[in-house]
Amino acid sequence: MTRPEPLPLAYQMRQADAAAIAAGTPGLTLMKRAGHAVAEAALRMAPPGARVVVAAGPGNNGGDGFVAAALLAGRDCRVTLALLGDRERLRGDAALAAAEWQGQAIPVREAAFDEADLIVDALFGTGLQRDLEGEARQAVERMNASGRPVLAVDLPSGIDSDSGAVRGAAVLAQRTVTFAARKPGHLLLPGRRFAGTVEVADIGIDPHARTSGVETFANSPGLWREALPRPGLDSHKYDRGHTLVLSGGATRTGAARLAARAALRIGSGLVTVASPPEALGINAAQLTAVMLRGCDGPEGLYAILKDERFNALLLGPALGVHAATRAMVTVAIHARRSLLLDADALTSFEGLASELHRVFHGAPAVLTPHEGEFARLFKGHPDILDPPSKLERARRAAAYTGAVVVLKGMDTVIAAPDGRAAINENGTPYLATAGSGDTLGGIVAGLMAQHMPAFEAACAGVFIHAAAGAGFGPGLIAEDLADLIPGVLRQLLS
Ligand SMILES: NC(=O)C1=CN([C@@H]2O[C@H](COP(=O)(O)OP(=O)(O)OC[C@H]3O[C@@H](n4cnc5c(N)ncnc54)[C@H](OP(=O)(O)O)[C@@H]3O)[C@@H](O)[C@H]2O)[C@@H](O)CC1
Numbered sequence: 352m353t354r355p356e357p358l359p360l361a362y363q364m365r366q367a368d369a370a371a372i373a374a375g376t377p378g379l380t381l382m383k384r385a386g387h388a389v390a391e392a393a394l395r396m397a398p399p400g401a402r403v404v405v406a407a408g409p410g411n412n413g414g415d416g417f418v419a420a421a422l423l424a425g426r427d428c429r430v431t432l433a434l435l436g437d438r439e440r441l442r443g444d445a446a447l448a449a450a451e452w453q454g455q456a457i458p459v460r461e462a463a464f465d466e467a468d469l470i471v472d473a474l475f476g477t478g479l480q481r482d483l484e485g486e487a488r489q490a491v492e493r494m495n496a497s498g499r500p501v502l503a504v505d506l507p508s509g510i511d512s513d514s515g516a517v518r519g520a521a522v523l524a525q526r527t528v529t530f531a532a533r534k535p536g537h538l539l540l541p542g543r544r545f546a547g548t549v550e551v552a553d554i555g556i557d558p559h560a561r562t563s564g565v566e567t568f569a570n571s572p573g574l575w576r577e578a579l580p581r582p583g584l585d586s587h588k589y590d591r592g593h594t595l596v597l598s599g600g601a602t603r604t605g606a607a608r609l610a611a612r613a614a615l616r617i618g619s620g621l622v623t624v625a626s627p628p629e630a631l632g633i634n635a636a637q638l639t640a641v642m643l644r645g646c647d648g649p650e651g652l653y654a655i656l657k658d659e660r661f662n663a664l665l666l667g668p669a670l671g672v673h674a675a676t677r678a679m680v681t682v683a684i685h686a687r688r689s690l691l692l693d694a695d696a697l698t699s700f701e702g703l704a705s706e707l708h709r710v711f712h713g714a715p716a717v718l719t720p721h722e723g724e725f726a727r728l729f730k731g732h733p734d735i736l737d738p739p740s741k742l743e744r745a746r747r748a749a750a751y752t753g754a755v756v757v758l759k760g761m762d763t764v765i766a767a768p769d770g771r772a773a774i775n776e777n778g779t780p781y782l783a784t785a786g787s788g789d790t791l792g793g794i795v796a797g798l799m800a801q802h803m804p805a806f807e808a809a810c811a812g813v814f815i816h817a818a819a820g821a822g823f824g825p826g827l828i829a830e831d832l833a834d835l836i837p838g839v840l841r842q843l844l845s
Pocket residue numbers: 364365367368381382385408409410411412413414415474475476477478479480481482483484487504505506530554556
């Protein structure tokens with residue numbers, strides 16, 4: 352069984368580091384292991400006798416660079432150590448590592464990056480505190496302008512470890528060697544793009560053995576595979592749940608059908624489209640295994656939900672942005688079924704997020720905004736909208752509403768009200784197509800219908816949706832997605 356992959360924040364990494372030292376491994380030993388892993392990766396990238404420029408910063412990231420430089424010099428590389436700051440001002444383990452470097456250290460401004468076969472970027476790692484400026488920024492810009500291959504130590508310098516944001520400027524690396532665990536900044540954009548291929552080196556720090564605070568994970572099957580619904584031999588279709596998807600008016604019915612088909616494909620035992628009376632004909636003409644009910648506005652929804660078997664509801668796609676949609680959301684919330692809100696169901700609350708403050712505590716709920724819908728929904732809530740980290744924004748929105756929030760994009764973040772969060776990385780740009788989000792909503796609602804907990808359902812849904820799209824590639828349209836689900840499920844359940 353694969354385990355969940357934790358992505359420690361910088362402070363959690365410092366705690367794990369301190370715990371390893373307290374348990375008996377000196378900090379310098381950790382640094383030597385780190386530097387060794389960097390040197391090994393460098394030797395895989397550089398030809399024998401290569402000219403390697405190691406750019407070392409003033410902290411422990413620079414210390415790793417000193418260790419790697421010494422090892423590479425001992426392996427016939429022609430190494431230049433280019434230091435940002437004064438050698439005498441190095442402290443702690445970095446000073447000890449620098450003492451083992453026999454060569455000179457030239458000022459980083461004098462480094463001939465464009466003559467290097469490989470640049471090792473050891474300027475800053477998890478200790479980056481502020482935007483780069485002055486000499487540090489120039490060093491980064493000169494590295495990038497050189498066009499030479501770069502191996503980043505821990506993180507590309509200038510990338511914020513917790514958010515993936517560029518702090519002023521950042522090194523564009525081919526590869527990154529990080530230690531103990533990947534960090535959120537390796538998965539969140541733009542950090543993921545700057546880091547290139549990321550390799551994790553075991554240096555004797557256990558990322559699982561940390562620490563305090565919120566938990567962040569990579570959205571891999573290890574996080575939720577055990578919770579995926581598997582029908583038993585004696586399962587009845589009602590055991591597998593009944594998903595209700597609300598349709599828009601006569602000219603806006605496709606979104607609901609896309610979602611409904613996805614809910615059925617992911618295993619919801621029954622799926623019904625609830626359609627406004629004027630759209631019943633058009634929906635009826637295009638539905639087969641999915642069932643159909645007339646539903647006239649909020650009162651109609653209230654009447655349908657007297658049937659307790661509808662245990663998961665999907666509201667939003669093409670419903671229209673208006674008060675009636677808000678009223679239907681209110682009916683759905685009071686009905687206390689598993690609930691997925693997307694698109695117009697969210698935008699109808701533009702600037703009215705306070706009406707959704709903690710309303711989702713009664714039953715599992717998932718909100719699936721993209722960045723634009725998120726900004727509209729939380730207009731007037733700078734505490735939620737302003738953090739530069741997508742991870743933090745999603746977490747705050749989840750805590751505020753009491754719902755699982757899926758903040759969509761190439762680096763979709765799934766956050767639970769209890770602080771757990773996952774970052775998705777198997778997305779494909781081909782998923783940016785009309786109706787793709789409706790399909791995602793159907794998948795997640797269909798998983799909740801089968802009693803999968805909301806956070807796990809949202810994480811699994813995002814992964815499966817992306818895997819389906821990635822498996823198809825160019826030419827993907829939303830109609831394809833639902834029928835690609837069985838192939839993905841087969842692999843996950845085998
Ligand atoms: N933890 C572990 O498990 C292990 C960690 N290891 C390694 O240690 C790294 C973390 O080391 P770290 O904490 O010393 O931080 P690091 O990234 O070197 O930067 C701090 C220095 O940069 C400076 N500085 C910051 N921002 C700046 C800016 N914008 N512009 C200019 N300067 C700026 C800051 O200066 P100050 O803010 O104090 O003025 C300070 O001098 C980690 O990424 C990994 O590589 C491994 O050795 C083994 C085990």
